Amino acid sequence: MQSIANIYPQLTVPKKVVVTMHQKPDADAMGSSLGLYHFLKQFNHEVTVISPTNWASFLSWMPGADKVLDFDRPHLKAKALEAIVGADWVFCLDFNTLSRTKNMEQALSDTQALRILIDHHQQPQVDMFSFGESNTEKSSTCEMIYDFIIASGHADKLNNEAAQCIYAGVMTDTGSFRFPITSAAVHRLIADLKNRGLNHSKIHEDLFDNFSENRLKFIGNVLLNRLVVFYEYNTALITIPQADLIKYDIKTGDTEGLVNYPLSIEGIKLATIIIDRGEERKLSFRSKGDFDVNEFARKYFSGGGHKNAAGGQSEKPLDEVAKDFEEAIKQNRDQLSTYNF
CATH class of the missing domain: 3.10.310.30 (Diaminopimelate Epimerase; Chain A, domain 1)
Structure with missing residues (x-):
């Protein structure tokens, strides 16, 4: 698996891109996927986000969630498979092995696209990915997506839609910033998102104040x-x-x-x-x-x-x-x- 930095020069060249996540996605999986989606769309990539399964209703507020394909739903599966088969790049976010994608595993294994890993779990299946970054010291995959955007040299394309999704994943995976994995870098990240106009209290309300x-x-x-x-x-x-x-x-x-x-x-x-x-x-x-x-x-x-x-x-x-x-x-x-x- 080569360094993810090697794909930076290709970001400005429009491609067919699939972004996917682990089954039963949480806020970090969905947030990182949609955060990356909003970033990549600005380069005129054709981006399809696919979840292996359904997801919690409290994630549906995220900008772009209505465009995510649920691979488990028969009427969406064919479209998802078509996107995977035709993709140039497949970003695999917030999982360390293809088996975490449930029924999508075979399609992801068979694709001719470059598989790109961004994940913070231990013991990644590195032989299955062409490029990527795996870092267990990171609080969340959303933190890694933020780092990816900044390191790529395109911080100007970190728009409010991406910021909302990234914040949601960082906040939940750090237990609202109380877990030991919450580093100084995490707080600097949040400060940057706030300076960009993020309404953090609205996101907290959307995630947690919606119980039945x-x-x-x-x-x-x-x-x-x-x-x-x-x-x-x-x-x-x-x-x-x-x-x-x-x-x-x-x-x-x-x-x-x-x-x-x-x-x-x-x-x-x-x-x-x-x-x-x-x-x-x-x-x-x-x-x-x-x-x-x-x-x-x-x-x-x-x-x-x-x-x-x-x-x-x-x-x-x-x-x-x-x-x-x-x-x-x-x-x-x-x-x-x-x-x-």
């Missing part, structure tokens, strides 16, 4: 009935049966951020949520300080991610996955019981 009544009741039920705290391991666990998802009519994205709630309990070092999605159990991990949930997820739950934020999955029943988790934290007792920050 059912979602609020669902969160209340989770905290009251589905939360268990293992004080001896400085750990909290939330388990959500599929019946709860059905009862409260939970949509894509409605469980976003739930795993962070237990971290507000004094002394909690590791917070985990296990959600029964029917066909499989999905896990999310968040940690404080020196406990590496990327390694934890890889070792026990076929997952991975970042040091303080990771995911995993299991095909076992929910109660068995919960038991596996309890056994895993027992095996990590020494690390978890030592409260270092």
